[in-house]
Amino acid sequence: MLPVRVFFKKQGVAAYISHLDLQRTVFRAILRSGIRPCYTEGFNPHIKLAFAVSLSVYQESECEIFDFFSEDDLPYETITEKLRSAFPECLPVIRAAAPVRKASELALADYIVDLFTPLGADEIKAALSGSINVVKKSKKGDVLTDISPLIRSMRFEPFESGVRLFLRCACGSGEHLNLRYLTDFLGEKITDSRIVRTALLTADGETLE
Numbered sequence: 778m779l780p781v782r783v784f785f786k787k788q789g790v791a792a793y794i795s796h797l798d799l800q801r802t803v804f805r806a807i808l809r810s811g812i813r814p815c816y817t818e819g820f821n822p823h824i825k826l827a828f829a830v831s832l833s834v835y836q837e838s839e840c841e842i843f844d845f846f847s848e849d850d851l852p853y854e855t856i857t858e859k860l861r862s863a864f865p866e867c868l869p870v871i872r873a874a875a876p877v878r879k880a881s882e883l884a885l886a887d888y889i890v891d892l893f894t895p896l897g898a899d900e901i902k903a904a905l906s907g908s909i910n911v912v913k914k915s916k917k918g919d920v921l922t923d924i925s926p927l928i929r930s931m932r933f934e935p936f937e938s939g940v941r942l943f944l945r946c947a948c949g950s951g952e953h954l955n956l957r958y959l960t961d962f963l964g965e966k967i968t969d970s971r972i973v974r975t976a977l978l979t980a981d982g983e984t985l986e
Contacts, residue, residue: 782843782876782877783842783843785864788868789866793834794834795834796828803843806863810860814847827845829841836973837974840974883949885982889942889972893967893971894963896967901933913958924958927946927952932944960972
């Protein structure tokens with residue numbers, strides 16, 4: 778079995794599909810590529826595949842990752858080209874390679890968030906300078922939670938339609954911040970937003986390879 782790590786983007790109309798639909802799309806694209814993936818055993822076998830982390834609907838990404846195993850001992854360059862030809866334009870494959878670090882080492886993510894707002898950068902910065910209390914749903918019901926400790930760094934810049942945020946946040950199986958909570962917190966201060974994930978990182982700030 779050849780371990781394969783695939784780096785791809787989720788952009789454009791792909792932002793509107795759920796993680797489950799993304800998974801189905803990836804399964805079909807791998808089969809269309811002609812690469813023979815390894816399957817699980819049992820009554821309902823499926824491709825052995827794992828995403829590094831899911832991405833919420835309405836969010837885009839420049840750096841998504843999934844791992845699978847191939848029964849074909851092909852050069853990674855060949856696998857890259859086969860996958861590129863099979864994946865839709867809104868999910869372009871960047872490259873396929875051998876995994877370097879475990880996906881479980883994922884701890885951080887970088888984002889660019891465009892906030893469409895009449896307010897200035899200083900006003901948005903002030904709104905996000907203290908506790909960011911949001912209602913999170915859990916099995917025990919709605920819980921008021923301060924998400925500010927999950928934000929490692931935050932930088933603000935004006936752009937033509939509002940304020941652009943550059944954020945580094947917790948991202949992984951331990952701690953994870955869905956930036957939808959951040960935009961919901963701003964509420965009527967913004968009219969719309971665009972969230973793009975730009976990097977997946979380990980705890981030491983290294984790109985997950």
